[in-house]
Amino acid sequence: MRTSIATVSLSGSLTEKLTAASRAGFDGVEIFENDLLASPLGPEEIRARCADLGLRVDLYQPMRDIEAVPAPEFARNLRRARHKFELMRRLGADTVLVCSSVSPLAEDDDALAAEQLSRLADLAQDHGIRVAYEALAWGRHVSTYEHAWHIVETADHPALGTCLDSFHILSRGGDPKGIEDIPGEKIFFLQLADAPLLAMDVLQWSRHYRCFPGQGGFDVAGLVRHVLRTGYDGPLSLEVFNDVFRQAEAGPTAVDARRSLLLLQETVGLAALPAPVVPTGVAFAELVTPDAEPVTAVLGALGFARTARHRGKPVDLWQRGEARVLVNTAGAARKDGTRLAAIGLESPDPAAAARRAEALLAPVLPRRRAPGDTPLDAVAAPDGTELFLCATDRPGLPSWRADFETVESAQDTADGFRVDHLALTQPWHHFDEATLFHRSVLGLRPQQSVDVADPYGLLRSRAVTNADGSVRIALTVGAAPTDDRVHAQHLALATDDVVTAARRFREAGGSLLPIPANYYDDLAARHDLTDAELETYRDLGILYDQDAHGAFRHCYTRTVGRVFFELLQRDGGYRGYGAPNAPVRLAAQHTGRGLTGG
Template sequence: MRTSIATVCLSGTLEAKLHASAAAGFDGVEIFEPDLIASPRSPEQIRELADSLGLTLDLYQPFRDLEGVGPDQFADNLRRARHKFELMGRLGIETMLVCSNVATATVDDDELAAEQLRQLGELAAEHGTRIAYEALAWGRYVNTYEHAWRLVRRAAHPNVGTCLDSFHILSRGGDPRGIEDIPAEKIFFVQLADAPQLSMDVLSWSRHHRVFPGQGSWDLPSFLAHLMRAGYTGPVSLEVFNDTFRQTDVGRTAVDAMRSLRWLQEHAAARLGNTEAPVPLLRLPAVEDPTGIDFVEIRGRAGVERIEDMLAALGFTYAGTHRSKSVRLWELGQARIVVNDADTQDGRPVVAAIGFVVDDPQRSAARAGELGAPSVPRRSEADEQVLQAVRAPDTTEIFFCSRTNAWTSEFSVKPGDERATRAARPEDGADSHVDHVNLDQPWQRQDEGLLFLSAVLSLDPQPSLDVASPLGLVRSQVMRSADGAVRLALNVAPPMARQSVGSHPGIGQVQHVAISCPDLIGLARRARDRGLEFLPVPANYYDDLAARFDLPAQTLATLRELNLLYDRDDRGEFYHLYTPTVGEVFLEIVQRTDGYDGYGAPNAPVRLAAQLATLLD
């Protein structure tokens, strides 16, 4: 499949956009007219640059407000078009996008509109170009792809075809199955964009909230499958208007865009089943979903001793130091925390890496590489496991681990290591595992992170949630495997919540690791006896809890005594507690009963307020 991207998707100059598109692996680009107008290079120089980069210039856009106008206005429209066709000749572009009229149309007459499209087609033919007519979702008289196709068919000119844009079709709730009824030779161009499902006017939705395929709510794999069944063989291009993309690094955004098209091709091929596509669709190395979290690494130069003190108090067993690295392993049942003394950007502890259990680490790494994930070099001695790892958009290192856990044999307790004296009770570790990990996301990277986790690890996005903190709303979205064995929450904190308080990060600029255990009350009591103080919960919370749930008085007293939080859904109950924050990390211990599947979201505002109070104390 030939891939293309509109320059409007990217930040920077036109020249920078061309370089980034080529580096990301695109075959071609659409030239968005304002980018050309603002460029100091001549059309010939832009054409030469694209040629040198191996890019085709696939479309010039947009030409607006052509049809449905009176004779004088239409004559002026043809004058404008003539200039654009001449310019396209200098650029070497053969197709121009013509949008349905939204501003100057005064006549709702299909016969007139088709005739005006035919005349424009005649002019295009004189210049060796053609026009792709697109129905804008907010077009005055023409706002559906079916209507646009009827006008193209009625114009009956070889240089007049249609452009199909997923946003304009799906935002109006259109049925894309009708695409299969359009002759492939009359589909001159295809533009794709995904979007979150929002309730707002369609123009604002379009101008500010489009995202790349796989980052929104729409079924774009089925959309592409309909195009393939129609026999379309031309470029499939991304046209995404997004406020974030226009102000973030152009190279990273282009890689994210290409990742979305690779993900899309794989899923569209699955939708096609045994139907053969008219063009080859990329098929990535097939992998099974990860079956669990093997380990979480906490890294930092200052403060990791406190992390280890908390782990010991919680009942983790010290499994030793790595034979060749300044790294230590702590275990509680199947939950493994690796503590690394390596430096971080500001020295504070962070969640630096997560290891996922997969069937074939080499295949998973190969898939990630084809999706543009940069590999993470890892120094290994001759007798050590070679672990495959890539870097996620938020810089977290993603390791692909086998089920054997052979890497743990590289850790041993050295003589005289005082950590070995902190023996845990056997009951502490029974059936414990990493329940989920919360990762702080830069505001401009959450959509990229969601697509990355979906494409690389086959995790499914859950509905997003806004959580109230004292300093604004935290936007949270969980990615999880189908069976819930792997759960990652990506959180974007508001600007005020990300500001540091003294030497501490803001309440939103933190990450945490949640450990599941079968007896939270027992574990909490033993941890308290070992000297661990939990995040203090205000008394008002327990007064409200008594009103929300009909809990036995003794249960409520125990929750209050141990600073435990509680939630319940129609399937089960959820108990959890939090440790103090060290650097940018804190721990959560959870207990799920009878199929509870949430994360205690009603308690999150209380936790965030308590963390802020602790920072300000």
């Protein structure tokens, strides 16, 4: 099925938008009127540019406040339409979007609306153009797709059909099942957008918070299934109004948009992609640093041992229990400090996982390998983190550890050290893209998004996990474009006894993040903890939380560069990440910022 995108969904000039859409693999575009008006290119030049890029102009939009108006006003509307239809002929567009009127002049008269839309369709037909009538969710008198279809059906004109828009239907809580009563040939166009589930004015919701299918809370796939049952064979087109997307680079946004449609097509049975290969664990986390000493000092205090070194690169493997950390001193800029640059994900079939990633437009990373190095597939996440698809010591599959020479044996710890989760701070404009990427490419399940108060703003966080929680990645974004440089990444290490682990870390010279005494006074009021427990937590800076499944105890190291470590203990099946404690942790980190190097 053909795919299209509205130019309003992308940033930049019209030429930049068209180029981005073409490079991402779209078949066509909806040209938004404001983009054309602001372009230095004439309609014929834009038409030629689209042809050169392999794009069809699927829709010109919008025409507003046309129908159900007094006769003098409608005469002016026809004059305006005549000019637009001539422009569309020069542009090479054969379908125009007409939105249901919001004009105070519009009358609540379906018969008048049908009669005037029929006259508009007469004029459009003379120019070889079709009119797609769409119900705006905030339309003055017509605000549902059922009402818009009733008017189109009453008009009964071959050049008049309806346009269905998933946002306008689903934002009002409409039932899309009734779409199946519309003949497919009378659905002239289908526009798709998702959105987070918000309680706000629908116009503001539409203008600022739409996102690509799979990134919000609407059942867009369910709506598309109903449309397909009508026999509709036009394009699947994205129309997304989003403040963040409009400020991001057009190229990556277009790729994100195309990925969303690929996943949607797979979901509704229109496309066969390589099956998802869900990762089964974390093989390693790789820290890149210009100075290994500060981070290895923290690892040593945490009980990690340097167990191996890469044969040809300045990369050391540090290990404790099942937790493995690579420390890489190659190519790191001092200004960036220590950062979490790569994650090794255990995969039951790395090659198949890579094929899935490539089919969903994930950048496959080239690797410079010395002869004899283990071949590893890697893709780039939207924030630039390298994701290695690998196997660790599994028969029949190359192991990444074959590239390392043993230095000493890993400690045989009895406290169950393992990677619990990794927290990655996303660039401001990549949060929704990151969620969709990890869901579609890796098959991870997005959890509910949460907002966390920071002393200087608000953070938004969303975890993606596999079914058993052996892979957990927390994606976080701040409220401002520079927040990804302000907020640190972190590596959370699970243990069976966080109190003992914290004490040993401190006894080994490690420095734990101090937590204000006020927190523990409040903790005593909120939870039934003994005085001894409270005193221990206060002494070590351990925070505490409960959910319906169990308890959670956790504490933090000081930050090294852009990275800190979390020690945690999950009891009784606790499923969260200690979100109620995040504001306290963030405030403590702001207070202590600048105390460490690396």
